[in-house]
Amino acid sequence: MxxxxxxxxxxxxxxxxxxxxxxxxxxxxxxxxxxxxxxFDLWHMVRPRTFPAVEVTELDERQAAVIEVLRTEFAENPPGEKYSEGADEAWCANFVSWVMREAGMPLANPNSGWWRIPGVYTLEEYYRAEGRFESRESGYEPKAGDVVLYAPGSKFTQHTSIVVRNDDGALTTVGGNEFIHGEVAARNVSTGHSGIIGYGVL
Known part of the structure; x- marks a missing residue:
């Protein structure tokens, strides 16, 4: 025992x-x-797909036009070929180009003059040439309708999306080819995020 x-x-x-x-x-x-x-901001996969709340009455006419196009595309969430003229390619910059054209403010590809700018680098080149580029370090506070441009080494890779709201430096954006599956989706990012190159001003 x-x-x-x-x-x-x-x-x-x-x-x-x-x-x-x-x-x-x-x-x-x-x-x-x-x-x-x-x-990797994967929590969006378990969150409901709801368009970010935006007070449209506080926006000017151009901003409101961009937001309404984004709202429609967010709800439909079509494949990327819609924005790429049928091309099977990365389409975040194509999405920005398409939204701006639909909102009545088409961009112009520096190389071809066409409305579609398929690359983030060329998109940045366009905004710089137009005098509408603001670097992250400049202290510029992006507004609804502005375009966020990310560096190749950022956690989002070389990417771009459109601001829908700015809450004291906490940005909510909507973009194309977002996340793993490539979709029209919203994400949150701080204006202090080191991966941001700068902004294309509406």
Missing amino acids: PGDQNEHAARRPRRNRVAMLLVASLVFIIGLVWVVAAY
Whole structure:
């Protein structure tokens, strides 16, 4: 009997260590999933698809036109070929070009003069040439209808989207070819995010 009691007593610390190890592993896995999801902004996959709240009465006519086009495309969420004239290619810049044309303010490709600018670099080139580019470091506060331009090394890669609201530096944008599956979707980003090159001003 004393031997059995000693054996049971010896097993308890081992069980406790195993239980603690399992709990620690579970906490680590949950934390890792949270960090990865936050970094790649994957939580949109479990959030309802609702267009960001925008007070249209506070916008000027040009801003309101852009927001209404974005609202329609967000609801329809069509494939990217719609914005790329049928081309199977990355389409975030095509989406920006298409929205601006539909809103009555077409862009002009510096290389062809056409309304569609298929690349983020060329989109930045266009805004610089037009005198409508503001760098992130300039302190410019982007407004609804402005275009956000991201660097190739940002967590969003070389990307672009359109501002729908700015809450004291917390931007809500809507863009095309967003997230893993490539969709018309909203995302949140801070104006202080180091991956932002700057803004194309409406």
